[in-house]
Amino acid sequence: MVFFKRELSPVEIFERALRDKQATRQRLTERLRSAEQALEEKRVAAERLAKAGASNGQLDRAEAKMQSVELKAKTLRAAVAECDEQIILAERGLSEAVAQRDRDRAANEIEAVAAAIEQAVPRFEIGAAALVDAVTRGRAVLNEASRFAADVDDIRREVLSAAELICWELRTAASRTRAGNINVALLAPPEAAQLPPPETDRQMIYTLNPLTWREGEEVKRVAAFTMTALPKALLPSALAHQHVDYLNARRVQTLMHVHGSGQQQSEPMPDDPALIDLDALGMQAEESPQADVA
Template sequence: MGFFKRDVAPVERFERALKDKLAARARLAEQLSEAEQLLAEMRAAAEQLAVAGASNTKLERAEVKLRAVEDRAKKLRAELAELDQQIMATERAWGDAKIQRDRDVTADGIEAMVMAIEQAAPKFEAGARSLMEAVTKSGAPVPDASRFATSVEAVRREVLSAVELLCWELRSTAVRTRAGNANVALLTQGEPEQPQQFPEIERQVIYTLNPLRWCEGGELRKAQAFTLVDLPRTLLTTALRHQHVDYPNARRVQTLMQVHGAERLRSELDDDDPQLVDLDVLAAEDSESPRADVA
């Protein structure tokens, strides 16, 4: 039965490949969604253990399970990204194949026109010669008939020359149509980003356990929970005393960093968000407490 196998056109081949890849992407996206849901649940559980001060054994066990699910999610994301690249390449190839098919159809039509002209040209030449012979071979010399025969001969030569030129031009057009044109895309480079300038304040890299806010030079600064932040040293003691921050090398911080990592969404907090802890207010209260004790 191999003798009857039909050759698949490029357009049909790329279309089938694209459908298969889209179906595979849907399956992979579903697996990734399930893995991310499980990852969110395990992150929440590990976060609760760390905040509650669970033992190192429980934290390590939670981290191992979390890493396993995290690795699977990363693997699925990488596979999905690679599959998206393949889908994009297949879509481009499919589009190029359709464009080339249209070009081939147009070029085939032009070449068919050339063949029809070349087949009709001999018939025209034979008819013109027959018409001239009908005039020249007659016995009666008539001036009008002679002039007519001369005109027919001139038209015959002109038409045959025009046919030859037209066929050459049409063949060239068919070749150019089949080849198509290549467009050159101009690449534009964006302006380099200006580095952000920070005021010269002595700071300490610390890990936040709650959303924080404080003022620097009349500007309100905010930080989300479970993120690394450069906190001014003047507020560090207060934040540590009230258990709103901890050092990055602390055991619970290492667990929280693995739970949240760099993938935590850092949406902007409102200035009046009730979850924000005002470090300036706490620092002022701490400074007033020793004075009250002395009094």
């Protein structure tokens, strides 16, 4: 006995594809979660070595391990993002297939009404012709019977014409229903980002602690492990107390690999106990030589 495999409908095809993509994304998400956990452990280890003043070889090995795990996590993130795009396309295709199936069902019902009318028209025509024949068959035909037969024949012709017209209109409506309507929304072009004006008398450095200072009437606060433009007047005292370091410093390169440039970090709160006031630090540095001279 030969078994024939049933052909899947478009809705079933998209449903199966969507389930497969969702299962794939679940597996990729679990692998990405494990990779990000391992990456965080490597970052903590590299940060601990950098703060402890480890040798360049130790820092290189720690960074190599972290880069390996980071590359794996980056690849998995890209795979998850690509899978998300495929899921969106599958959901869109499924939605369109379901809408097309509903339109086809409605169109089939409309066409069925037109076909039923076409099938009933011959029976109506036969009945009307039989009625006219019954009236006009006798030899003694009255004027009333003749007028009745003429009226029936006129009605027959009108019904046949109306039936033909309504069947054409129904099939036209079925074709429009089956085609459906597609509205395309035009997206407005994104606005160009405006770059801030360049700062003067500043030095790009990397913060090792959360810092605050005043610039005129404005109070500046920067989180730790952030690349920022510090006024050059505050730089000597900040370097002397190791609250900042230059970007080309070896430990800064390791910390930047662990924490990044810090541009996405939130500004520290004014009551943060770890906040270092660079203005106060500079005043202490100026008072210290005067005390030594006295």
